[in-house]
Structures are given as structure tokens and as C-alpha cells.
Amino acid sequence: MAVTESAINRIKEMIVSGELRPGDRLPKEADLADRLGLSRNSLREAVSALSLVNVLDVRQGDGTYVTSLEPKLLLETLSFIVDFHRDDTVLHFFEVRRILDPAAASMAAVHMTSDDTAELATILAELNDHASVESLVANDLRFHQRIAEGSGNPVLASLLDTLSAPTTRARIWRGLTQQGAVERTRDQHTAIYQAIAARQPEVARAWATVHIADVENWLRTVP
Amino acid sequence: MAVTESAINRIKEMIVSGELRPGDRLPKEADLADRLGLSRNSLREAVSALSLVNVLDVRQGDGTYVTSLEPKLLLETLSFIVDFHRDDTVLHFFEVRRILDPAAASMAAVHMTSDDTAELATILAELNDHASVESLVANDLRFHQRIAEGSGNPVLASLLDTLSAPTTRARIWRGLTQQGAVERTRDQHTAIYQAIAARQPEVARAWATVHIADVENWLRTVP
DNA sequence: TGCTGCGGAACATCGGACGTCTCGGTTCTT
DNA sequence: AAGAACCGAGACGTCCGATGTTCCGCAGCA
Numbered sequence: 001m002a003v004t005e006s007a008i009n010r011i012k013e014m015i016v017s018g019e020l021r022p023g024d025r026l027p028k029e030a031d032l033a034d035r036l037g038l039s040r041n042s043l044r045e046a047v048s049a050l051s052l053v054n055v056l057d058v059r060q061g062d063g064t065y066v067t068s069l070e071p072k073l074l075l076e077t078l079s080f081i082v083d084f085h086r087d088d089t090v091l092h093f094f095e096v097r098r099i100l101d102p103a104a105a106s107m108a109a110v111h112m113t114s115d116d117t118a119e120l121a122t123i124l125a126e127l128n129d130h131a132s133v134e135s136l137v138a139n140d141l142r143f144h145q146r147i148a149e150g151s152g153n154p155v156l157a158s159l160l161d162t163l164s165a166p167t168t169r170a171r172i173w174r175g176l177t178q179q180g181a182v183e184r185t186r187d188q189h190t191a192i193y194q195a196i197a198a199r200q201p202e203v204a205r206a207w208a209t210v211h212i213a214d215v216e217n218w219l220r221t222v223p
Numbered sequence: 224m225a226v227t228e229s230a231i232n233r234i235k236e237m238i239v240s241g242e243l244r245p246g247d248r249l250p251k252e253a254d255l256a257d258r259l260g261l262s263r264n265s266l267r268e269a270v271s272a273l274s275l276v277n278v279l280d281v282r283q284g285d286g287t288y289v290t291s292l293e294p295k296l297l298l299e300t301l302s303f304i305v306d307f308h309r310d311d312t313v314l315h316f317f318e319v320r321r322i323l324d325p326a327a328a329s330m331a332a333v334h335m336t337s338d339d340t341a342e343l344a345t346i347l348a349e350l351n352d353h354a355s356v357e358s359l360v361a362n363d364l365r366f367h368q369r370i371a372e373g374s375g376n377p378v379l380a381s382l383l384d385t386l387s388a389p390t391t392r393a394r395i396w397r398g399l400t401q402q403g404a405v406e407r408t409r410d411q412h413t414a415i416y417q418a419i420a421a422r423q424p425e426v427a428r429a430w431a432t433v434h435i436a437d438v439e440n441w442l443r444t445v446p
Numbered sequence: 447t448g449c450t451g452c453g454g455a456a457c458a459t460c461g462g463a464c465g466t467c468t469c470g471g472t473t474c475t476t
Numbered sequence: 477a478a479g480a481a482c483c484g485a486g487a488c489g490t491c492c493g494a495t496g497t498t499c500c501g502c503a504g505c506a
Contacts, residue, residue: 003490004271016306028456039491041264044458048227048268049275053304060457061499071312074304081276081297083239089294092378099326099379100319155315156322226459251487262460267489283488284468 003038007046010036015055015066026056026064053077075158082165090168094219097163098212101144104160105192105208108150109201116150117197124193127186136173136182143189147196147208172215175222188214226261230269233259238278238289249279249287276300298381305388313391317442320386321435324367327383328415328431331373332424339373340420347416350409359396359405366412370419370431395438398445411437 014020026032033043047064050056054073058064067073082093112120123143131139148157176182188211195204237243249255256266270287273279277296281287290296305316335343346366354362371380399405411434418427 008275012303012306030456041267041492042490044264045268045271049272052231052272052275053300055307058457059499060497061455063456063499069307071308071315074307077276077304078301080235081300083235084278084292084297085294089378092294092376095376096323096379096382100322103322153315153318155312156319159319253487264461265459281488282468283466284486286468286487 004042004045004049007036007038007043008049011046011050012055015069020066022066022069024066026066028063052080071155072158072161075155075162078159079162079165082162091216091219093163093165094168094212094216097160098209098216100156100160100163101148101212102205102208104148104151104153104156105196106201106205107152107156108147109196109199109204111152112150112196114197116146117193120146120150120193120196124186124189133170133173133177136177137169140173140185140189141169147192150196172219175218181218184214185211227265227268227272230259230261230266231272234269234273235278238292243289245289245292247289249289251286275303294378295381295384298378298385301382302385302388305385313388314439314442316386316388317391317435317439320383321432321439323379323383323386324371324435325428325431327371327374327376327379328419329424329428330375330379331370332419332422332427334375335373335419337420339369340416343369343373343416343419347409347412356393356396356400359400360392363396363408363412364392370415373419395442398441404441407437408434 011020011026020026027035029040029043029047033040036043047056047058051058054067054077055069056064057067085093108116120143123139123146127136127139145157145161148160151157176185188207191207192204192211195207234243234249243249250258252263252266252270256263259266270279270281274281277290277300278292279287280290308316331339343366346362346369350359350362368380368384371383374380399408411430414430415427415434418430
């Protein structure tokens with residue numbers, strides 16, 4: 001096996017086995033390279049790769065550290081991967097979101113505290129009638145993020161967060177604005193919120209399904 | 224921004240913009256490094272990182288190529304990421320699977336051809352009474368993979384494929400074997416298959432939910 | 447006490463040299 | 477003429493040593 005590839009697995013193994021724990025600092029490049037029996041250059045290729053997927057955090061002048069390894073952080077790299085997919089697979093990603101989002105809404109209706117739901121209401125209220133596309137996108141993002149977090153499952157929340165890439169979201173909202181469908185979308189958001197606040201998981205699930213399916217149908221009409 | 228990091232984004236941009244298409248060959252390292260204005264060493268760090276996430280495929284003695292960029296391929300790196308999570312988050316991953324798997328079963332009941340369902344039956348039949356844990360795991364994996372593929376959504380299939388890491392699966396089956404629950408699991412698989420073959424999406428969804436929840440509950444008892 | 451400046455440590459980047467592998471054309475054999 | 481063996485150019489793999497940048501902590505000063 002290639003030296004660099006082997007180094008990646010060696011470091012991975014050190015972390016998985018518990019020898020290196022989240023937040024730990026790695027030996028300095030020269031030492032680690034020596035210990036793994038390769039050159040510093042090759043080691044750096046391995047570190048660079050692990051850094052891209054947020055497993056390692058290298059700080060110039062300081063050292064290299066293991067990240068917190070939280071699902072949120074590691075699944076962020078998923079968005080990097082999603083970026084490579086062209087329009088024809090965007091619908092497939094969206095379809096998965098259509099499965100997960102209603103489930104998250106349902107779980108949120110059970111798990112969210114009243115403080116949490118109050119925050120949801122605040123997000124809804126922040127939107128005025130003449131918001132720009134950018135603020136619509138940002139608001140939409142926060143609304144769905146809040147609900148996803150409210151599910152109590154960080155993996156689910158992170159997946160949902162990255163599944164619908166910002167670029168897609170922007171395209172959607174631009175389209176919604178153009179055809180004057182912003183109002184309907186806002187109504188659907190409100191309905192989802194009300195169901196969650198009323199602790200009605202099935203209603204929340206239904207509204208979330210309606211909402212996502214609505215957007216998905218619009219996406220299908222605009223290739 | 225760091226040179227290497229910048230190079231990663233430059234290459235990414237070349238691919239996303241369509242300048243480099245799936246299967247295309249990159250300029251040789253020396254040329255590309257020169258074109259991007261950095262040393263070959265630094266470029267190699269970038270290439271190494273993109274290679275880890277299956278965006279690039281480097282072949283010694285030949286050249287560096289853009290992969291097919293299929294969802295299946297790119298989402299494979301997800302399993303690399305999942306490997307870093309410890310037992311306490313395994314349940315969260317499993318919970319997501321509990322959401323996706325029933326949806327996939329339901330979709331499969333609609334989309335699978337009779338040839339496909341016949342294949343499912345074959346997989347079920349391949350298991351004899353005294354199978355080893357390894358063959359149980361392999362069979363279980365294939366069964367669920369087939370259904371996931373049958374959903375018609377490659378993204379969903381790949382996600383499901385990587386969500387439940389092989390190590391977890393192995394642990395589960397070891398446990399099931401020990402407590403003699405293999406038979407029940409097999410019955411559930413059969414029920415799922417029959418619902419799909421009978422084109423009953425809701426029944427398939429229900430059995431899949433029962434099946435996954437059953438395993439999940441067992442997982443919760445064994446920390 | 448708090449700020450400033452300095453020096454060591456660690457990562458960032460570079461250029462070049464040499465090893466290894468792959469591919470494709472050439473040559474030899476049958 | 478067909479096939480096998482050979483070989484050399486090209487491309488990636490690995491390593492070394494040197495220099496630049498940045499960060500952290502400590503010493504010194506006001």
C-alpha cells in the first residue's frame with residue numbers, strides 16, 4: 001500500500017483506538033513522520049487529507065490537533081461532496097430530504113422545549129414583507145435548522161443541514177419570489193411551527209411533508 | 224488563504240464548472256502546479272485530499288483522473304467519516320436509518336420489477352440454518368442493499384449503505400446469534416420481502432419499521 | 447498590573463533528485 | 477504473420493534540505 005495512504009489509516013487507527021482523543025495534539029510533523037517511518041512531505045499529504053474531512057485541525061505556528069469529532073463537524077464535509085453533484089442528482093438529494101424533514105418535524109414536536117418553540121416563532125416573525133432573496137434564504141435555513149436540532153438527534157440535524165446545498169436553496173427562493181409563492185411558503189412554515197408548538201407530531205409531519213413536496217414539485221418543473 | 228487549500232478549491236471549481244468532466248485526465252502534476260502557481264509538493268497535498276474523498280483517482284505511472292463522481296462513489300467517503308464516531312453516537316446514526324429504511328422499503332414496493340423481487344427471494348433462500356455470523360452479516364447487508372437500490376434513488380441507497388457501519392452490523396448479529404434471535408430476524412426479512420413482492424408499500428414500510436426498531440431496541444439494551 | 451517585544455517552536459512552501467510503475471511501441475521468437 | 481518478451485519515455489511516489497510565516501509564552505518595561 002502507498003505510504004501516504006497507509007499513514008492516513010495509521011492516524012485514523014490512532015484516533016479510533018483512543019490513543020488520540022478529541023482535542024489532543026499530535027506529535028510535531030517531524031517526529032510523527034519519523035515514528036511512522038516516512039518523510040515529512042508524505043505525512044503532510046496524509047494530514048492534509050484528514051484535515052479536509054475535519055478530522056484534524058492544523059494550526060500554523062502551533063501544532064496539529066484532533067478535532068472534537070462531533071457529528072456536526074464531520075458531516076460538514078458532506079456538503080463538500082454534495083457540491084460535486086449536478087442538477088440531475090439534486091432531485092435525489094431533495095427526495096431524501098423529503099423523507100428526513102417530516103421525521104425531524106415530528107420528533108421536534110415531541111422534544112422541543114417551549115423556549116425552543118418560542119425561538120421558532122421569533123424566526124418566523126423576523127421576516128418582513130419585502131425581504132430580499134438573501135434574507136429569505138437565510139431565514140428559511142435557520143427555521144429548518146432549528147427544527148432539525150429540535151429533533152434531538154445531531155446526526156439527523158447535520159444531515160439535513162448539508163443535504164440541501166445553499167446554492168440549491170438560493171435557486172429555489174429566487175424562483176419562489178419570481179412567481180409570488182413566498183406567501184404560501186411562509187404560511188406553510190407557520191403551520192409547521194404551530195403544530196410543533198401544539199405538540200402534535202403527526203400534524204407537524206404532515207405539514208412538513210406538504211411543504212417539502214411543494215418545493216420538490218416546483219423543482220421538477222424547472223429543469 | 225493557504226496555498227494548498229486554495230488549490231483544492233481551484234480544482235473543485237474546475238470540476239464543478241465543467242472544465243474538467245468525469246473521466247477526464249488532469250494535466251500532469253508539474254504542469255498543473257505551474258499553472259496554479261504553486262509547488263508540486265503543495266499541489267500533491269491538494270490532490271491527496273481530493274483523492275481521499277473519491278473526487279480524483281491517481282494512478283501511478285499513468286496520470287490523475289476525475290472519477291465518475293457518482294453519488295455512490297462520493298458517498299462512500301461517508302463511511303470513512305462514520306468510522307470516527309464512538310458508540311454513543313452510533314444510536315443516532317441508527318435512528319436515521321430507522322427513518323430511511325422504511326421509506327426505502329415503501330419505495331421499493333412501488334419501483335422494483337419482478338426480476339428484482341425474485342432476486343430478493345434468492346438472497347433470503349441462500350441462508351441455511353447454521354450460517355456463520357459472517358455470512359449472516361453479508362446476507363443481511365445484501366438484502367437491505369437490494370431494497371435500497373430498489374427505491375430507485377441512488378443517493379438514498381448509498382446513504383443507507385454507509386449509515387450502518389459493518390462493524391456495528393457485525394456486533395448486532397453476534398448479539399442476535401447469542402440470544403437466538405436469528406429466526407425472528409429472518410421472519411421479519413421474509414415479511415418485508417413478501418410485502419414488496421405483493422406491491423404493498425405501506426405494509427413494507429411497517430415491517431421495515433418493526434424490523435429496524437427491533438434491532439434498535441436491542442442496541443439500546445447493550446451499551 | 448498590563449503592555450510590548452523578542453525568540454523558539456511548529457507549520458507552510460519550495461525546488462530538486464531519485465525511485466517506481468504503467469503504457470505502448472519495438473524486437474525477437476515460433 | 478502472430479504472439480510473447482523487452483524496453484524506454486512519461487507520470488506519479490517518496491524523500492531531503494532550506495527558507496518563510498505564524499503562534500505562543502516569557503522577559504522586560506512602564
